[in-house]
Amino acid sequence: MNFDFSDDQKQMRDAARKFLTEQCPPKAVRAVLDGKAAYDKALWKGLAEMGFLGVAIPEQFGGAGAGHLELCVIAEEMGRAIAPVPFSSTVYLAAEALLIAGSDAQKQKWLPKIAAGEAIGTLALFEGAGNPSPKAIKLAASGGTLNGVKKPVPDGAIADFAVVAARTGSTGRESDISLFLVDLKAGGVEVKELTNVDLTRGQAELTFKNCKAEPLGAAGEGWGVITQVLDRAAVLLAFEQVGGADRALEMGRDYALDRVAFGRPIGSFQAIKHMLADMYVSATLARSNCYYGAWALSTNAGELPEAAAAARISATQAFQHCAKNNIQVHGGMGFTWEFDCHMYYRRANATALTLGSLSYWEDALIDRMRKKNAA
């Protein structure tokens, strides 16, 4: 059994950590947090130069052609650094949708640009409150034009293109849903920026008015692709969440060693020690679930749907738990704008919802486990 990343993959993780430590310190995150920029353009360019944006994109489409395990280790580091760039929307959602359903021409058009840091992509799925469901999609497609509203769309205000889920039928079945590719700079889309709890990442409302769109994948097969994209993204985002959880745990541990009260470091009080020990337990369980998700993703195993849901749930819980208790360990200082704790708290709680909420993934996991048990 070799249930671990290879030495090369670990080296890539180290390289990513070193790069992000230098290029994405808290100060850089704060520039976006404070509204001075929509995202960190210099960092985005640097990530492209390091080959991280296209690490899982095949060489024929301008990527490094490495694989999803390599992408997992980079995702973990992106989460540790809470990097203020549209990485998850572009790489986990848009690029994966293209890889699964795109024609050669579509891949050739967008993937090299993604790898080079020249195009930001996203997935326009949600239409207001609610979890992923074919029933919730009202945006209509007919004759190659789209009409309707999508929100929230992650990084929608800075994206160059979007994969859009649209209704092409009214039978009430999944086959009513098809995917379209929209060049957001070509007109026909009104973009409104939305505020959200994670000030280091953007959300937007996109209004499509007779917007020209080209089909992505076969008509009526959109929901199947969405499901696959969400499963893949769930594993990758779970690695970001584990990275964030680990960092929040470290911050809490370091502060507990440093801060003195009642004549001793607060880390010597059992109330604090046990809180940190429980955070370690959550983060460890999440990491192990993520490794299984990484294996399933990288081998395209039949276990992926179940593994992805488990990784997503475990990592969501761990990041929320660690980010919340990191503030608690810090006490009053943890509730200041000046300390970085709230940036992790914000990211943890926003990321928990990006691909559908915890209860959505809990539902999915139970369905998938039942299917396996019945088989």
Add this chain to the structure above:
Amino acid sequence: MNFDDTPQEAEFRATARKWIAANAPKEFEEELSKSSLGRIRLAKHDMVDVGKAWQKKKADGGWACLHWPKEYGGRGATPIERVIWQQEEGVYGKLTQPFQIGEGMCGPTVMAWGSEDAKRRYLPKLASGEEIWCQLFSEPSAGSDVAGLRSRAEKKGDNWVVNGQKIWTSGAHYSDYGLLIVRTDPNVPKHKGLTMFFLDMKSPGVEVRPIKQANGMQEFNEVYFTDVVIPDSQRLGAVGEGWNVSLTTLMNERMSIGARLATGVPEMFEFCSNLMLEDGLAIDDRGVRSKLASWAVKSNGLKYTSYRAISALSKGERPGPENSIGKLVSGMMLQDIAAFAMDLQGAAGSLTGESEEEARGQFQQMLLSSPSMRIAGGTDEVLRNIIAERVLGLPGDIRVDKDVPFNKIPTKGR
């Protein structure tokens, strides 16, 4: 990443599998498979007798205590081979329960601290299950703070005379030998006045009394010592060095990798898949699904954490500290699952009979037994301290009795 054996591992697995297929006591397979959550039920046979027969057969075939050197009854196997054996032994591994304390704790302590004569005399018979060992550490006033123990040994010529009381001794009633830590000097601070021995449990003056537990069962014992004579040759380590010796034992207690801890999740999943509530199956209920999913990912998390440790062993590396979370997670989960399974049954959830139609009363038994899972072998709180101090590097607690002579430490809170 892959879950495949290396060629050597595959060869070892095939050899083990073949031997088990030819030698395992298949007549007990079904009963053992049905024995869930650590409780073994054999209708017509004594579990210790059946266990001894299987252990002896394994020893004769070279499959007992695999990781021990051959001269002491083992196989000289690598850590990963030991894990593979445990996987292949499967349900029959449940029969090894009476030997686990000897194999996991007493044996390694004798191996590390015993004389060559002692090792050759005692270890092979421990490995083969012909002699069962128990561990005599905890006392009524020394639980998590085991160094506060009060049982005493006094030197009389070449012998030691022991008086005192131990508690929570699993298997004392069927054990042949015991690993015993006692106080030999009350005038020095508590950790410095301890000495380790082993003794024949049939020595005059040893009295074993079963403890009736909160769940109504009797699995643990009290052991009383009245002027029990132990020869000095049965001392392990120097006089006053008992605390150090005990660390060997306790480290081994927490090193058992690949040992699968019961979590109750498979039982709960099956239960919810079949239980009808007013509005349909329990597993279709939103609240039930949410809890089930959280428990399932914890249980999976433990499984894949052990896979990470196995992978490290397979590469010849030392596993990381992440395995320290196992008992902490599974103990709490068992208790929560039991309570929720009973809640789903409404008023009938309190009924405990095995003839009850809902899950044969197993969750009710689980509820009553689960508090011990969170105490035995290190309480949840001790385990959290260990994670906080050894893994996260946080400071140890302030110990007010550390430098005080043992006989000057206050014994009452008020």
